[in-house]
Amino acid sequence: MGMESAVAELGVLIYPGAQMAAVHGLTDLFGVANRIAAEQCSAQLPLLRISHWQAQADQAPVRVYDSHPGADGPLLAVLIPPSVAGFSQAQAPLALTQWLRQQHAKGATLGGVCVGSILLAESGLLDGRSATTHWTSAKQFAERYPNIRLNADKPIVDDGDLITTAGLMAWSELGLRMVDRLLGPSIASGTARFLVIEHSDSASQCGSNFAPILGHGDAAILKVQHWLQANGAVDVSLAVMAQQAGLEERTFLRRFRAATGLKPTEYCQHLRVGKAREMLEFTNGTIDHIAWTVGYQDPGAFRATFKKITGLAPSEYRARFGVTPPTPLARAEQG
Structure with a gap:
């Protein structure tokens, strides 16, 4: 059995x-x-x-x-x-x-x-x-x-x-x-x-749209997850996340990974890329603007992270799944 x-x-x-x-x-x-x-x-x-x-x-x-x-x-x-x-x-x-x-x-x-x-x-x-x-x-x-x-x-x-x-x-x-x-x-x-x-x-x-693990039972970590979802994980740091949880940084790192299966930096990357996927599918903003909106100051770093997680460059993803015709500026950026 x-x-x-x-x-x-x-x-x-x-x-x-x-x-x-x-x-x-x-x-x-x-x-x-x-x-x-x-x-x-x-x-x-x-x-x-x-x-x-x-x-x-x-x-x-x-x-x-x-x-x-x-x-x-x-x-x-x-x-x-x-x-x-x-x-x-x-x-x-x-x-x-x-x-x-x-x-x-x-x-x-x-x-x-x-x-x-x-x-x-x-x-x-x-x-x-x-x-x-x-x-x-x-x-x-x-x-x-x-x-x-x-x-x-x-x-x-x-x-x-x-x-x-x-x-x-x-x-x-x-x-x-x-x-x-x-x-x-x-x-x-x-x-x-x-x-x-x-x-x-x-x-x-x-790969699946980012689906955070929420039913782990660690109230302090869940509080941080809800906070990250609310602010899009933009302009966050380990120190700030630990403070939100009311935990010492090393304790926060250990409990966060145990609860979510990801390091805090990986979790934030997945959350940002998930929001970027939605914007690429349903809006016609430029990729650089989307990168900035989801929290990346360096568009090159955004493109690399996006491709690592989804297997496609942002422009390829939009061409395949976008439902909104891109603006002339966005088309020029993709060309």
């Missing part, structure tokens, strides 16, 4: 007006991913455990469905489906937003689909961060949440621990992102092929 696989639990939130097609669609998508992973007979891959959480009027959400009942563990992610009927602030009671903050503080990645991103905004977790939402909600969203950097023209903003999407049907791409993170790009691509749905192939061809 082989050893049992680890379990990774993904919670799907059900709130008043939530699109149940997305709730059940995500459940089926993860079930297909589990089957494909099992067919590959890889004991290294975790089993995806899918749970549904029903929002209460004045209480924290409660578990109402569990694909693989067992001992309760920490949620690796909480996914918030869209609402066909739109969204009102009445759907975000204090108990629900507090629960979302608690799950995030424990290391869960939070993903909001379409107007589901408004629940994340109501929780305050998106303050100072980048996000997207459905185009019909963009004006109201920008006015109500001025501290959030709204990018309503982007279909998805993957900010590591917080993911927002703009389309009603984008729950499938959010689900595939989580499969990519937990089971790898080949399982994500296989799941997309089986379900005959679109999935960006940039992850499978250039």
